[in-house]
Amino acid sequence: MSEPAVEDPIANHSLGDSVVERLAALTAGLRAQGTRVGLGELLTAHRALATVETASREEARLALRTVLCSHHDDLERFDRAFLSVFGDGRPPADQALNELGEIERAALPRAGIPGTAEQSAQDDPVPVPAAWSDVELLRTKDFARYTDAEVAVAKEMIARLARRGPTRISRRTRPSRRRGHAPDLRQMVRASLRTGGEPVQRRWRAPSRRPRPLVLVCDVSGSMAPYARMLLQYVHACVAARRRVEAFAFGTRLTRITNELTGRDHDRALERAAAVVTDFSGGTRIGAALAELNRVHGRRIGRGAVVVILSDGWDRGDPELLEQEMARLRRTAYRLVWLNPLAAHPDYEPLTRGMRAAVPHTDQLLAGNSLASLEQLATVLEEE
Amino acid sequence: MTIAEIGSVEAATAALATQGYLADRQLALAVHLAVALDQPLLLEGEAGVGKTEVARALAAATGARLIRLQCHEGIDLHHAVYDWDYPRQLLALRAAEGGVDEGELFARRFLLQRPLLAALESDPAFPVVLLIDEVDRADDEFEAFLLEFLSDFAVTIPELGTVSAERPPIVVLTSNRTRELHDALKRRCLYHWIDYPTAERERAIVHARLPGVPDEIAARVVTAVGKLRDQADLYKLPGVGETLVWAQALLALGDEADLEETLGAALKVHEDMLRVRERKVLEGV
Numbered sequence: 001m002s003e004p005a006v007e008d009p010i011a012n013h014s015l016g017d018s019v020v021e022r023l024a025a026l027t028a029g030l031r032a033q034g035t036r037v038g039l040g041e042l043l044t045a046h047r048a049l050a051t052v053e054t055a056s057r058e059e060a061r062l063a064l065r066t067v068l069c070s071h072h073d074d075l076e077r078f079d080r081a082f083l084s085v086f087g088d089g090r091p092p093a094d095q096a097l098n099e100l101g102e103i104e105r106a107a108l109p110r111a112g113i114p115g116t117a118e119q120s121a122q123d124d125p126v127p128v129p130a131a132w133s134d135v136e137l138l139r140t141k142d143f144a145r146y147t148d149a150e151v152a153v154a155k156e157m158i159a160r161l162a163r164r165g166p167t168r169i170s171r172r173t174r175p176s177r178r179r180g181h182a183p184d185l186r187q188m189v190r191a192s193l194r195t196g197g198e199p200v201q202r203r204w205r206a207p208s209r210r211p212r213p214l215v216l217v218c219d220v221s222g223s224m225a226p227y228a229r230m231l232l233q234y235v236h237a238c239v240a241a242r243r244r245v246e247a248f249a250f251g252t253r254l255t256r257i258t259n260e261l262t263g264r265d266h267d268r269a270l271e272r273a274a275a276v277v278t279d280f281s282g283g284t285r286i287g288a289a290l291a292e293l294n295r296v297h298g299r300r301i302g303r304g305a306v307v308v309i310l311s312d313g314w315d316r317g318d319p320e321l322l323e324q325e326m327a328r329l330r331r332t333a334y335r336l337v338w339l340n341p342l343a344a345h346p347d348y349e350p351l352t353r354g355m356r357a358a359v360p361h362t363d364q365l366l367a368g369n370s371l372a373s374l375e376q377l378a379t380v381l382e383e384e
Numbered sequence: 385m386t387i388a389e390i391g392s393v394e395a396a397t398a399a400l401a402t403q404g405y406l407a408d409r410q411l412a413l414a415v416h417l418a419v420a421l422d423q424p425l426l427l428e429g430e431a432g433v434g435k436t437e438v439a440r441a442l443a444a445a446t447g448a449r450l451i452r453l454q455c456h457e458g459i460d461l462h463h464a465v466y467d468w469d470y471p472r473q474l475l476a477l478r479a480a481e482g483g484v485d486e487g488e489l490f491a492r493r494f495l496l497q498r499p500l501l502a503a504l505e506s507d508p509a510f511p512v513v514l515l516i517d518e519v520d521r522a523d524d525e526f527e528a529f530l531l532e533f534l535s536d537f538a539v540t541i542p543e544l545g546t547v548s549a550e551r552p553p554i555v556v557l558t559s560n561r562t563r564e565l566h567d568a569l570k571r572r573c574l575y576h577w578i579d580y581p582t583a584e585r586e587r588a589i590v591h592a593r594l595p596g597v598p599d600e601i602a603a604r605v606v607t608a609v610g611k612l613r614d615q616a617d618l619y620k621l622p623g624v625g626e627t628l629v630w631a632q633a634l635l636a637l638g639d640e641a642d643l644e645e646t647l648g649a650a651l652k653v654h655e656d657m658l659r660v661r662e663r664k665v666l667e668g669v
Contacts, residue, residue: 036567044421051420052393052413059393059413066414070570072428072561072577171458172523185470189477189489197477197484210523213563243524244563258564295619299562328619328655 019049022085027068029081035074041067057086139371143341144226155233155266157371162237164378165245166212166306166335176206212334213244214381215301217293219311220277221251221284227341227369231310234374236261236269246300250289251279256297286315286354287322294328306381307333310368312342315354322354326361336361339368339377387446387511387554390419404592405434405441406585414576415442424534424555426570429578431560432623438578439515439556448511448554453499455522461529465539467496490543500533504549512553520559524566531569581624583610589624590631597631601641605631608643608669612650615665622650643669 023045027037048063061082069078138154146154175184179202187203195201216235220228232249239245239261247258260272274280286309293301301307307329315322330336338358342348344367350359359365364380367373390396396419397412407415415438418425427435443450453464473494477484497505503514519530533539534555538548557573559565581589583606590602609627612618622630630649634641643666651657660666 036571038571041571044423047421048417051417062410062413063417066410066417066574066576070426070567070573070575071564074575075577170523171456172460185474186468189468189470189473192474192477193484193486193489197480199474199477291617295617298619299560300564324655 019046023064026064026081026085029084030068030074030077033077033081035069035071035077037068061086139375141371142344142369143230144369146230151230151233154230154371158230158234158374159237159241161371161374161378162234162241164382165214165238165242166381167209168212168304169207170210172208172210173205174208176204178206179204181206211242211244213246213301213305214238214242215246215248215293215305215307215333217248217250217254217289217307217309217311219251219284219286219309220249220280221314222281223284223312223314224310224341225281227310227312231339231368232270232273233266235310236266236273240264240269246297246305248289248293248297249273249277250284250286251277251282252285252288253279254289254292254296255279283316284311284314284354285317286311286313286358287317287319287325290325290329291321294325294332298332301329301333303332304334306335306337308337308339308377308381309358309362310339312340313338313350313352313355313358315352315357317354319353319357323357323361326358330361330363335363337364337366337377337380338362339366339373341367341369343367344369344373385446387419387448390416390446392416399445400438400441401592402445403441404589405437406581406589406592407438408581408585411438411576411578414574418556418574419554421574422552422554424557424573426557426559426565426573426575427578428559428561428575430580430621430623432625433578433580434624435558435578436515436517439513439558442554442556443513443515446511446513448513449506450513450515451499451503451506451553452515452517454517455519455526457521457523459522459526463498464526464529465498465500466541467498469494469496486543492544495541495544501539501547503553504537504539504547506549506553508550511551514553514555516555516557518560519557519569520562520565527566527569531566531572534569534572580613580621583607586610586624586627590627593628594631594635597635601631601634604643604669605634608666609650611665611669612660615660615663618651618656618659619653620651620656626650 023042027042027045030037045064045067048067049060052059052063064082065075065078069075138150138157141150173182175187181204184203184205188199188201191201191203192199216238218228218231218235220232224231235247239247239258240263245258246256247261249255249257255277257273257276260276261269263269326336340355343350343365350356350365366377366380368377385395385399385402390399393409393413393416396416397407397409400407400412400415414425417423427438429435439452440450442448468490473489476489476494499514503512506512516530519527522530536548537552538546540546580586586606586609587599587602590597590606591599605627609622609630613621626649630646633646633649634643637646644661647657647660647666651660
């Protein structure tokens with residue numbers, strides 16, 4: 001089936017090489033941009049080219065796009081890759097490499113991850129708490145005063161906390177010992193076989209619990225910098241540990257970082273996230289960010305999600321907009337929690353314009369400055 | 385036209401058009417490929433752009449049987465593939481006065497066919513279009529099962545054995561993107577993103593679906609909907625479905641029809657309506 005495809009030329013007037021090489025270059029271009037293209041897709045692409053009858057460039061483009069893209073974000077990447085492979089004769093490989101290099105160069109300094117921590121974590125043995133009391137001291141210590149070694153120690157505790165999250169009752173049922181739920185007819189028929197057809201034993205099914213969607217919206221503006229590295233670590237741990245978690249970062253604008261944070265390697269994940277978040281350590285416009293969350297990602301949040309906003313509430317945007325969007329968010333979400341590192345101070349009162357507008361619409365305002373406060377958050381999340 | 389005759393993009397366009405579904409070139413190509421390559425087609429897009437309608441139109445145009453599986457939260461094998469008719473089994477046990485063996489009890493006549501099994505067991509002489517609607521509402525376990533189902537077109541019922549399709553159905557999956565589907569499932573499918581139609585196409589859609597609507601109403605509604613979709617800060621943008629309802633509303637009201645007054649046909653969020661009225665978006669349309 002793939003044989004004729006090899007001979008079938010696409011847009012052959014400007015290209016001398018075989019389709020095979022061009023397709024390989026195209027898929028390489030896609031992969032360089034983060035799209036997953038397997039051998040299966042490549043083979044399907046060849047088959048698709050064979051079925052498209054006209055040898056027009058546009059037809060081939062549409063066919064390849066349908067086969068090679070599996071995601072809305074892929075479409076743009078595909079257009080870029082297609083242009084560079086079949087376009088005005090620009091060398092495809094060079095460009096892809098340049099782009100990649102830029103991202104890597106740009107990623108580290110903007111991430112706000114201390115460079116030494118990365119090296120020491122790899123070169124030296126990983127620091128572990130010497131005694132139970134170390135952990136205990138760490139629990140209440142403010143994130144902003146953490147040393148790099150303490151960051152490494154806290155990592156494991158954060159990972160453990162991240163496994164705790166909201167659940168809800170599912171419509172799926174599972175066998176249960178307790179009577180009073182729905183009868184389990186399937187098991188009763190089976191059990192009756194053993195008793196000569198008489199349903200002597202009663203069996204029951206009860207609803208099971210599933211993870212409730214969790215949406216984490218993390219402020220990465222300048223004023224949050226001391227806390228952002230630990231809070232992002234928590235966000236990453238949540239994405240890695242649980243299903244149905246969505247992560248966003250915002251300063252002046254909102255960026256979805258769920259896909260970037262997926263994967264177990266914490267440092268790589270944060271690097272990837274830093275590459276897409278363009279406004280690290282800048283200003284804050286919470287209202288605008290939430291407006292985008294409500295509109296563009298409204299359906300991802302859906303009904304019944306717990307939304308956690310991690311921000312100090314220093315807002316340079318329009319407080320009225322913030323209030324409106326908070327109200328909307330609270331109406332669509334199951335529960336809205338605000339995690340504010342400043343709230344840890346005993347005398348803290350939400351006096352900034354932003355917090356004054358937001359607090360009436362939050363279900364809960366918690367501190368987010370230490371492991372103990374994250375523990376508190378985990379407990380709140382687990383509450384029904 | 386039969387399924388087998390959809391051998392080109394033009395044929396796919398024509399087939400869908402016979403049902404009043406005006407597909408753009410990209411969508412027609414995706415449908416053509418799905419038929420030609422025997423691969424499932426995954427359709428994503430905003431609400432109301434006509435994802436489900438593609439499968440309906442394809443089935444109706446080709447005389448294929450449409451089997452629809454509506455996914456929902458908590459859906460499992462017993463909703464989607466098969467279930468045993470327990471009440472009848474219990475009655476049969478009773479009637480037999482003790483001494484029924486397992487084979488008799490789990491016989492074919494006590495099996496309830498659900499959509500996916502129906503698609504597998506359908507007569508190979510008649511093609512089937514299997515619509516798996518709103519797959520994003522199902523959970524990960526079910527998605528994993530679907531992945532298996534879509535690669536083998538076979539299911540195993542422990543008591544009876546394996547049932548496989550003599551002729552795999554044409555499969556159309558739709559997703560509203562309330563969550564991201566698993567990569568593996570997406571990679572099994574051809575993917576197409578349905579966008580809002582252009583004004584020109586949308587007008588043609590109104591005429592195709594509502595033959596009684598005069599052109600001035602169609603043009604007016606399409607312009608109005610276009611203006612609403614330009615308002616980036618609305619919570620919920622109107623889809624093609626809303627356009628059709630709006631056109632019907634204007635037609636029913638006759639001469640007194642006013643876009644502002646019938647705004648409820650297109651916008652369903654209170655704040656959105658306030659915003660549109662305040663900014664006089666629809667003035668002069």
